[in-house]
Amino acid sequence: MTVTDKEYESAFGQPLRRKEDAHLITGQTRWVDNLSAPGMLYAAYLRSPMAHAKIRVNTEPAKSYPGVVAVYSAADFGEAQAVIPDAWTVHPEMKKPVMTPLATDEVRYVGEPIAVVVAETRYQAADALEAIDVDYEPLTAVVDLEEAVKDEALVHSSIGTNTCFYIESPGEDYQAAKARAESEGGVVISRRFRQQRLLPTPMEPRAVLVVPTMDDVTVYAATQIPHVLRLLLAMLTGQPEHKLRVVAPDVGGGFGGKINCLTEEIIGVHLARRLGRPVKWTESRSENFLQMHHGRAQIQDIEIAATREGKLLGLKVDLIADLGAGLRLFTAGVPMFGAAMFNAIYKMDAYQFNCRTVFTNLTPTDAYRGAGRPEATYAIERMMDELAAELGMDPIEVRRKNWIEHHEFPYTTISGSVYDSGNYEAATDRAVELFDYDALRAEQKARRERGDRKQIGIGVSTFTEACGLAPSRVMGQLGVGAGGWERAEIRVTLTGKIQVVSGSTPHGQGHWTAWSQLVSDKLGVPFEDVELLAGDTATGPQGMDTYGSRSLVVGGSAIVKACDKVIEKAKRVAAHTLEANPDDLEFANGVFTVKGSPGPQISFVEVAAATQLAHNLPDGMEPSLNSAYTFDPVNLSYPHGTHLCAVEIDTETGWTEIYRYACVDDVGTVVNPMIVEGQIHGGLVQGIAQALFEEAVYDDAGNLITGTLVDYLVPSAADVPSFLTDRTETPSTDNPIGAKGVGEAGCIASTPAVVNAIVDALRPLGINDVQMPCTPERVWRAIQSAKGGAA
Amino acid sequence: MSPSSCTARLEKTLVAINVNVDGRSASHDVEPRLLLVHYLRDVLGKGGTPVGCDTSNCGACTVSLNGQSVKSCTVLAVQADGADVLTIEGLADTVDSDLHPVQEAFRECHGLQCGYCTPGMIMASVDLLKENPNPSEAEIREGLEGNLCRCTGYHNIVRAVQTAAAAMGSGVTA
Ligand code: FES
Ligand code: FES
Numbered sequence: 006m007t008v009t010d011k012e013y014e015s016a017f018g019q020p021l022r023r024k025e026d027a028h029l030i031t032g033q034t035r036w037v038d039n040l041s042a043p044g045m046l047y048a049a050y051l052r053s054p055m056a057h058a059k060i061r062v063n064t065e066p067a068k069s070y071p072g073v074v075a076v077y078s079a080a081d082f083g084e085a086q087a088v089i090p091d092a093w094t095v096h097p098e099m100k101k102p103v104m105t106p107l108a109t110d111e112v113r114y115v116g117e118p119i120a121v122v123v124a125e126t127r128y129q130a131a132d133a134l135e136a137i138d139v140d141y142e143p144l145t146a147v148v149d150l151e152e153a154v155k156d157e158a159l160v161h162s163s164i165g166t167n168t169c170f171y172i173e174s175p176g177e178d179y180q181a182a183k184a185r186a187e188s189e190g191g192v193v194i195s196r197r198f199r200q201q202r203l204l205p206t207p208m209e210p211r212a213v214l215v216v217p218t219m220d221d222v223t224v225y226a227a228t229q230i231p232h233v234l235r236l237l238l239a240m241l242t243g244q245p246e247h248k249l250r251v252v253a254p255d256v257g258g259g260f261g262g263k264i265n266c267l268t269e270e271i272i273g274v275h276l277a278r279r280l281g282r283p284v285k286w287t288e289s290r291s292e293n294f295l296q297m298h299h300g301r302a303q304i305q306d307i308e309i310a311a312t313r314e315g316k317l318l319g320l321k322v323d324l325i326a327d328l329g330a331g332l333r334l335f336t337a338g339v340p341m342f343g344a345a346m347f348n349a350i351y352k353m354d355a356y357q358f359n360c361r362t363v364f365t366n367l368t369p370t371d372a373y374r375g376a377g378r379p380e381a382t383y384a385i386e387r388m389m390d391e392l393a394a395e396l397g398m399d400p401i402e403v404r405r406k407n408w409i410e411h412h413e414f415p416y417t418t419i420s421g422s423v424y425d426s427g428n429y430e431a432a433t434d435r436a437v438e439l440f441d442y443d444a445l446r447a448e449q450k451a452r453r454e455r456g457d458r459k460q461i462g463i464g465v466s467t468f469t470e471a472c473g474l475a476p477s478r479v480m481g482q483l484g485v486g487a488g489g490w491e492r493a494e495i496r497v498t499l500t501g502k503i504q505v506v507s508g509s510t511p512h513g514q515g516h517w518t519a520w521s522q523l524v525s526d527k528l529g530v531p532f533e534d535v536e537l538l539a540g541d542t543a544t545g546p547q548g549m550d551t552y553g554s555r556s557l558v559v560g561g562s563a564i565v566k567a568c569d570k571v572i573e574k575a576k577r578v579a580a581h582t583l584e585a586n587p588d589d590l591e592f593a594n595g596v597f598t599v600k601g602s603p604g605p606q607i608s609f610v611e612v613a614a615a616t617q618l619a620h621n622l623p624d625g626m627e628p629s630l631n632s633a634y635t636f637d638p639v640n641l642s643y644p645h646g647t648h649l650c651a652v653e654i655d656t657e658t659g660w661t662e663i664y665r666y667a668c669v670d671d672v673g674t675v676v677n678p679m680i681v682e683g684q685i686h687g688g689l690v691q692g693i694a695q696a697l698f699e700e701a702v703y704d705d706a707g708n709l710i711t712g713t714l715v716d717y718l719v720p721s722a723a724d725v726p727s728f729l730t731d732r733t734e735t736p737s738t739d740n741p742i743g744a745k746g747v748g749e750a751g752c753i754a755s756t757p758a759v760v761n762a763i764v765d766a767l768r769p770l771g772i773n774d775v776q777m778p779c780t781p782e783r784v785w786r787a788i789q790s791a792k793g794g795a796a
Numbered sequence: 797m798s799p800s801s802c803t804a805r806l807e808k809t810l811v812a813i814n815v816n817v818d819g820r821s822a823s824h825d826v827e828p829r830l831l832l833v834h835y836l837r838d839v840l841g842k843g844g845t846p847v848g849c850d851t852s853n854c855g856a857c858t859v860s861l862n863g864q865s866v867k868s869c870t871v872l873a874v875q876a877d878g879a880d881v882l883t884i885e886g887l888a889d890t891v892d893s894d895l896h897p898v899q900e901a902f903r904e905c906h907g908l909q910c911g912y913c914t915p916g917m918i919m920a921s922v923d924l925l926k927e928n929p930n931p932s933e934a935e936i937r938e939g940l941e942g943n944l945c946r947c948t949g950y951h952n953i954v955r956a957v958q959t960a961a962a963a964m965g966s967g968v969t970a
Contacts, residue, residue, distance in 0.1 A: 029911030032844020032884035039843030257912030290849035513910025686949030714853035722950040
């Protein structure tokens with residue numbers, strides 16, 4: 006049973022069950038590692054066990070291993086090796102050290118690929134790796150970010166510094182704001198926050214299968230970016246773009262981790278072409294933790310100045326961002342993406358942003374769920390709670406005094422963003438109600454007065470983020486080597502069924518369902534009659550893929566606009582058939598009627614048949630309803646929300662549990678509320694994981710000591726609670742759907758809510774910060790040192 | 797799972813095994829070190845059971861071995877000799893009406909997004925409900941502790957297991 010059987014026009018906004026689920030719950034899946042091709046070989050990569058060393062590689066001994074077909078190191082590829090691509094030139098003078106797919110004479114992080122074995126079986130390829138002989142001459146590993154800044158040891162000696170770029174904005178305004186706060190009895194608060202390194206950890210590790218046929222090459226990849234990948238592989242391997250097909254079949258999550266073009270894809274193409282046989286490579290989890298880019302990794306020095314009444318005057322941000330050993334696609338841009346978001350939803354007179362990006366001998370960083378925005382939101386939302394505490398105000402009250410009010414949109418922020426719409430008051434009021442804020446504050450007070458062993462703390466986080474990447478012009482101005490448009494094609498069959506070709510590629514977000522709802526609503530055809538074709542450059546050659554919560558906002562808008570073109574043409578055919586003037590027709594619920602007349606009508610399905618039969622079309626008309634549209638957004642979109650978290654802390658052990666979590670998100674117009682809620686839940690747990698559990702920890706030599714799921718604590722169901730969620734809907738005014746993007750919201754908002762709650766619980770002890778992840782040990786130590794008198 | 801290097805020099809004598817997988821018997825000569833999950837995937841072509849880690853932590857590879865849920869990356873194929881193995885592909889037909897109540901509930905409650913953890917989650921949930929047909933939320937969360945999901949935040953997975961418990965308990969779809 007589905008709602009759409011009866012009333013297809015109401016598919017929009019309904020919590021319809023997902024089309025994609027049937028094959029996923031029955032195991033009929035097409036993960037890359039499930040695919041095979043006749044004559045397929047397996048590749049395995051030898052990876053550096055050292056963070057920094059000169060190397061000499063001898064692949065000879067591995068060649069005689071059973072089943073081995075080929076063993077290659079960088080030397081075997083010569084010029085053909087190309088480089089690991091980067092696509093974001095943040096600063097004209099930024100340093101761009103060359104990283105090759107296989108290390109040439111130096112390795113720069115543990116896990117960097119050195120050589121590849123190709124063998125008849127998975128196990129044989131893995132066996133032969135150990136026979137490869139590598140001479141390592143250790144060099145000093147640069148592991149600590151602040152040490153890296155000093156340039157005493159260099160990651161890339163060729164560029165003479167570890168700093169990739171430094172950007173400083175003029176500080177006079179901020180200094181004036183600070184002086185004003187000081188002279189008028191206001192407050193100036195500074196804090197240092199650390200954004201620990203995180204591992205994206207999609208449950209499906211990366212995988213690549215490359216199939217050569219004649220002079221064509223097909224690449225099946227567990228990727229978020231089949232279209233971008235095709236372009237990059239064409240540029241890097243010399244395989245012409247029109248003879249290169251990239252397919253992203255079922256993809257088991259990405260979270261930003263699968264937006265790169267790395268060794269295994271680049272070398273995979275070379276291997277298949279050289280050997281003339283299909284070659285598959287599947288990443289192990291341990292390899293995934295070393296090779297897939299990491300996220301976050303910043304030191305943030307934040308200062309705010311405010312009046313005694315709690316009005317923000319100025320904000321100063323000093324960032325050091327850890328890029329890791331080299332640049333990947335968006336590495337350099339991630340900290341800059343946050344630059345416009347530190348001021349969040351608040352009005353202020355002055356904002357200073359300084360940013361230094363630094364190379365280290367660690368896995369490169371890049372976009373991870375939220376990419377720059379979680380870091381910014383964390384910093385400002387922690388500071389807002391600190392400001393409230395300093396002034397003895399309620400943290401929600403402080404926000405009310407500073408946020409942009411409902412009637413002030415569109416609003417140009419101090420950092421130059423134009424927020425189209427929003428209603429922070431409504432979301433906050435609803436969240437306060439859902440959470441039962443007053444009751445929890447009363448409980449907190451009672452527990453404090455009784456001196457209970459278990460104390461509760463309440464954390465607030467109001468946030469906005471920038472989604473819907475992005476007007477192409479803006480991407481150009483920011484130095485991104487890509488456009489921000491998205492492409493959709495609507496194919497109408499003779500029987501009136503619809504194929505949607507979308508350049509936006511899903512990896513769990515529910516595109517099949519949401520896109521069908523959009524099209525069903527626009528064309529008035531049943532939900533079941535719409536099918537999606539995505540993730541294959543052969544069926545949909547143009548696209549900009551999926552990241553940064555852009556799918557519905559940009560990709561969905563392209564679909565809606567393409568549907569408009571279909572309707573426009575269908576209307577001309579309908580008018581011709583009905584012998585009416587097209588301007589006199591109206592289209593609703595899949596039927597064309599003559600305005601104000603109950604008489605003749607024709608359905609969309611009949612028009613589809615008539616158009617394709619072409620027996621009686623207006624003179625010169627093309628016999629097809631197929632239409633395409635490439636949508637370039639005019640602005641980013643700005644979803645927002647209010648998240649409230651209560652934690653319960655055992656003050657004897659430091660054990661922290663989430664006691665209640667409520668959030669109200671405003672993601673603009675909602676196509677499928679069930680999917681939206683699911684995305685929020687998933688994001689919440691990833692954000693909570695940063696607050697409480699996850700951290701990529703390295704030793705002094707640059708070894709990842711949280712290199713498996715034993716040590717890297719991805720939370721399980723037992724570690725997190727259920728959530729209270731609700732939403733308000735303030736449509737975006739900048740796209741035809743009114744959608745704003747939801748994929749990252751939960752992840753961005755929850756981290757500061759949780760840490761604010763922890764600090765709130767401990768504040769009576771004189772504690773004003775706990776660094777993430779706030780493990781029981783860290784919380785316990787904070788309590789002990791507070792009790793001992795040291796802060 | 798990448799086979800660890802310490803096994804590289806193991807004697808490669810093949811061992812004959814007979815396994816009943818999803819109601820069909822299979823006989824193969826396999827390397828003693830071959831993991832059950834790789835036997836299922838690479839030898840039998842059972843792609844429904846994926847691999848998510850190499851440390852037996854993620855639970856993506858969970859199948860039922862003689863009626864008990866196990867992580868098939870922790871079991872050697874030779875250990876499954878003579879055993880009955882049930883994978884997600886044998887749990888039910890792919891036809892809607894024949895879905896197992898747990899599968900049905902995962903779909904109904906949006907208990908999956910990318911679906912990579914889902915076969916393991918479903919197999920673990922089936923086992924959980926066999927042991928405890930009427931679990932509390934806390935018991936469900938504890939019971940699924942060995943299965944990681946990166947997409948759903950578990951909220952809807954818990955709802956799915958509760959929904960399946962109700963459906964199975966009421967005899968609606970037993
Ligand atoms: S693959 Fe078996 S537990 Fe992760
Ligand atoms: S649904 Fe993606 S990992 Fe669970």
